[in-house]
Amino acid sequence: MAGKSKDWSQAEVTVTVRSYLEMLRMEVSGQRYVKSHFRKALLPLLSNRSESAIEFKHQNISAVLMKLGLRPIRGYQPAQNYQQSLVAEVQRQVGSDLSLIQLVLAEALQAPQKSPNSALGFESASIPSIILPEPSQWTGTQTVRPDYALIEARNRALGLAGELAVADLEYRRLVRAGKGNLADRIEHVSQSRGDGDGYDILSFEETGEEKLIEVKTTRSRAETPFFVTPNELQVSRKYSDSFHLFRVYDFDQNPAWFSLTGSLDASCVLKSNGFTALPRPA
Known part of the structure; x- marks a missing residue:
């Protein structure tokens, strides 16, 4: 019977975090890289680890970065x-290289690429089953905790691009269903009326009932937290039968989406600040 794998040493954690952050730097800089090449390069630096073990450790680092607001x-x-030592090591390496933080956060403010791949497919993705970690406090000389999701939420160009993609999806859905008369009545509310209505798009079910859609867009993964306003929360409660939140993710790369229906405090875990949200685990 195989024994339990031993804990990763500090030296192993250090080189693995360094490898991951190099990939992250390349990604946000628009450079191509191959994950398997990085895993293979790590093998001789580790204590009899497999590539699958390295891959899982890299997944751990992904979770830590999200916990740290990147x-x-x-x-x-x-x-x-x-392991907790992983949090400390990621903090240490990222905190000693502020240029990486600046690159990642600058990406959150970039206008989206104009790409024919921005059209959304008809099929929704599954809702991620994750638990939102409590944010971690940075230690050492890092005085301001980064918050990629919050900065990206203020990116109006990205938000508008996501809304246009969802409006286009809704139009195509209704036309495909033979409801062109309803498709022609779709209204981009956030543009025609402003942000005060608590949703972005007025669409319709195939039966003719109104469909109020709030859109949240990210370049990052489906697991990335998003932000809701008090007004959006109130509207989702008042119109819970017709309110839908569309989460558009991996924008500019391989855009996909999932939707949440009803009141946001029923469909989401809302953290103590009242704005940070993630889908409620099933």
Whole structure:
């Protein structure tokens, strides 16, 4: 019977975090990289670890970065149950290289690329089953905790691009269903009336009932937290039968989406600040 794998040493954690952050730097700088090349380069530096073990450790690092208010690389889904020394090491390496933080946060403010790949497919993705970690306080010389999700939420160009993609999806959905008369009545409310209505798009079910859609867009993974306003929360409660939140993610790369219906405090876990949200685990 195989024995339990031994804990990762500090030296192993150090080189693995360094490898991951190099991939992250390349990704936010627009450079191509191959994850398997990085895993293979790590093998001789570690104590008899497999590539799958390295991959899981990289998933742990993704979770830690999200806990610290940054975004992970796109290729590794966040995995919990990480050792606490990993948090400290990621903090140490990122905190000693402020240029990486600046690159990641600058990306959150960039206008989206104009790409034919921005059209959304008809099929929704599954809702991620994750638990929102409590934010971690930075230690050492880092005095301001980064918040990629909050900065990205203020990116009006990205938000508008996501809304246009969802409006286009809704139009195509209704036309495909033979409801062109309803498709022609779709209204981009946030543009025609402003932000005060608590939703972005007025669409319709195929039966003719109104469909109030709030859109939240990110370049990052589906697991990335998003922000809701008190007005959006109130509107979702008042019109719970017709309110939908569309979460558009991996924008500019391979855009996908999932939707949440009804009141936001029923469909989401809202953190203590009243704004940070993630889908409520099933």
